[in-house]
Amino acid sequence: MQYTYMHMGVTKSDLFTDIQNEIAAAAKALAHPARVAIIQYLLKTNACINGDLVQELGLAQATISQHLRELKEIGIIQGTIDGARVNYCINPGRWKEIQQQIGGLFDQYQKNDPNSCCS
Amino acid sequence: MQYTYMHMGVTKSDLFTDIQNEIAAAAKALAHPARVAIIQYLLKTNACINGDLVQELGLAQATISQHLRELKEIGIIQGTIDGARVNYCINPGRWKEIQQQIGGLFDQYQKNDPNSCCS
DNA sequence: TAAGTATATTGCAATATTACGATTAATATT
DNA sequence: AATATTAATCGTAATATTGCAATATACTTA
Numbered sequence: 001m002q003y004t005y006m007h008m009g010v011t012k013s014d015l016f017t018d019i020q021n022e023i024a025a026a027a028k029a030l031a032h033p034a035r036v037a038i039i040q041y042l043l044k045t046n047a048c049i050n051g052d053l054v055q056e057l058g059l060a061q062a063t064i065s066q067h068l069r070e071l072k073e074i075g076i077i078q079g080t081i082d083g084a085r086v087n088y089c090i091n092p093g094r095w096k097e098i099q100q101q102i103g104g105l106f107d108q109y110q111k112n113d114p115n116s117c118c119s
Numbered sequence: 120m121q122y123t124y125m126h127m128g129v130t131k132s133d134l135f136t137d138i139q140n141e142i143a144a145a146a147k148a149l150a151h152p153a154r155v156a157i158i159q160y161l162l163k164t165n166a167c168i169n170g171d172l173v174q175e176l177g178l179a180q181a182t183i184s185q186h187l188r189e190l191k192e193i194g195i196i197q198g199t200i201d202g203a204r205v206n207y208c209i210n211p212g213r214w215k216e217i218q219q220q221i222g223g224l225f226d227q228y229q230k231n232d233p234n235s236c237c238s
Numbered sequence: 239t240a241a242g243t244a245t246a247t248t249g250c251a252a253t254a255t256t257a258c259g260a261t262t263a264a265t266a267t268t
Numbered sequence: 269a270a271t272a273t274t275a276a277t278c279g280t281a282a283t284a285t286t287g288c289a290a291t292a293t294a295c296t297t298a
Binding site: 011012013015016017020021023024027028029030031032033034035036037039040043057058059090092095098099102103105106108109 | 130131132134135136139140142143146147148149150151152153154155156158159162176177178209211214217218221222224225227228
Binding site: 010011032034059060061062063066067081083084085 | 265
């Protein structure tokens with residue numbers, strides 16, 4: 001084993017394939033309604049700043065900033081500095097990449113016989 | 120506000136739409152590589168039991184059982200009792216539902232102009 | 239019936255996540 | 269220059285998640 005702790009709340013990512021870890025990481029970025037809301041707002045407005053989202057979502061500025069950082073870290077959004085503000089928007093290439101990773105998982109089901117399963 | 124605690128680690132789900140909460144909940148089910156691995160194994164074998172996954176994933180039986188429960192709770196898989204064993208498989212209807220919820224989010228980007236964003 | 243097998247649940251420890259106030263750093267305004 | 273605005277970071281509190289040993293429960297087999 002690679003870790004020294006005993007049975008605790010950390011993911012044993014070395015047990016899984018890169019793809020599995022990547023899909024999980026991408027899904028985790030969407031695994032909070034505030035981040036889904038941020039993305040939907042970005043889809044609607046095409047670009048926005050932290051302050052817009054504070055108004056829109058009703059969460060504190062620090063909280064929004066934290067969610068934006070998570071989305072930025074996974075690469076699904078990007079921010080460009082505009083004076084004292086930061087303009088956030090979708091990162092098209094990464095968006096498509098994650099879309100294919102997660103979508104690819106779901107598409108695999110169609111290939112199988114849906115009736116040979118316990119039903 | 121609906122909650123009484125002050126600034127803590129609980130999601131303020133009343134601030135978000137039902138769809139946003141649903142997408143986040145579905146994404147959360149996929150937000151761990153072990154659960155992605157379980158789903159991929161189910162896609163490959165079409166059905167499996169807890170013991171198979173203990174062999175396959177190298178996690179403890181209790182841990183697998185816990186991940187299976189989470190997937191079962193969101194409805195993406197279902198289990199049928201078969202003697203002392205439980206046969207798990209994809210739930211086709213719920214699978215398609217989640218596929219559309221998450222896929223629908225990603226599909227929204229195509230409609231917009233990808234060049235009007237900060238790039 | 240007793241021992242074995244398979245899975246779920248409980249209890250616990252460790253880490254992660256969520257949220258926000260306060261502060262900091264940087265730009266903008268007066 | 270002094271003040272205001274904007275966003276990131278820090279510190280802290282509370283809850284959630286991950287993982288496993290031990291136990292409980294249910295079925296199977298000898």
